[in-house]
Amino acid sequence: MKKIMFLLFSLLLLVLTVSCGGESKGGAEGTPEAKPGKKKVLGIVMPNATHGFLGESIKHAEAEAKALAESQGFEYKFLTSSEASEQNNQMDTLINEKVDAIVLWPHNGDELRSTAQAAMDAGIPLIVYDRLINNFTPTATIMGDNTGIGEMTGNYLNKYFEEDLKAGEVLVLEFLGDNSTVPQQRHDGFMATADKNIKIVQSFNTNWQRQKAQEQMENFLNTSKPEDIEKIKAVITQDDEVEMGILDAINAYKGSAKINIKLVTGVSARKENLDTFEKEKLDQVTYAFSPAMVREAVQLGADVLNGKTLEKEYIIKTVEVDRNNVNDFRNSDIYKIRYSIQ
Incomplete structure (x- = not known):
């Protein structure tokens, strides 16, 4: 009887020990905590800032990526390059890392076709911005008109x-x-x-x-x-x-x-040019093509991470600006958003 009581007491002690072990952070002495879910990753691949327009575009793309990542809980990798061969290497890296979507602004579409196709073959949604890749169909394209x-x-x-x-x-x-x-x-x-x-x-x-x-x-x-x-x-x-x-x-x-x-x-339709409209003797006309448009490409990448189905093509319309409407244009959202980042 004593042996039976001792065994029952031992079993009860073991049950109580296991039940109270929930505070342990893992290992043989306790139950491991559940690991948080892995965040999705958006790759953004752009040419580097060889001139002012691209410099502004990079600032807008990074700002949009940061804001969306913080509000929606994903991570992003932002990569720039000086030539197509370097951009191809960056694409290969993102493919090997199995990112969840890529926004690509190609240096030259024809030179990026192979790695763009590799991304699609790997099941990675690809949004191509600004410059087309001939004879290739990505998840979506987005560009100015x-x-x-x-x-x-x-x-x-x-x-x-x-x-x-x-x-x-x-x-x-x-x-x-x-x-x-x-x-x-x-x-x-x-x-x-x-x-x-x-x-x-x-x-x-x-x-x-x-x-x-x-x-x-x-x-x-x-x-x-x-x-x-x-x-x-x-x-x-x-x-x-x-x-x-x-x-x-x-x-x-x-x-x-x-x-x-x-x-x-x-x-x-950048500020430096608009400022010369009254100073120059020659007439000028320009067409709005804002560096901030790249924000819409980054937004499409975030949409993919959230499971949204994209259209195949997005065209961002332009506005004609000459001396007749330059003052009105300065008050437009296109102009204000462009210069919201200094």
């Missing part, structure tokens, strides 16, 4: 040079951004609407650089025959910084030719 910008530019020139076109050709110079899909879309849009008598005499690739555009314009002015210079009526550019380079070159020109350029176009 590049084709629309070109079309609106063509229509603007048609109206601006209406009387000149009645008399014959209007000759223009074209300053492209780079060899990505963005300049091609803008060029194609322009060619689709511009009057057939608006002729592009020469095109230049600026790599989006103000200094390079200035040097190219100076070279044209200093090496062309005066009669060829005097025939140019307008300069079409695809970026406000590039436009400023053109204005720098025109204002510095001391040659014998008479400058008959009446209009210079740009894209971005």
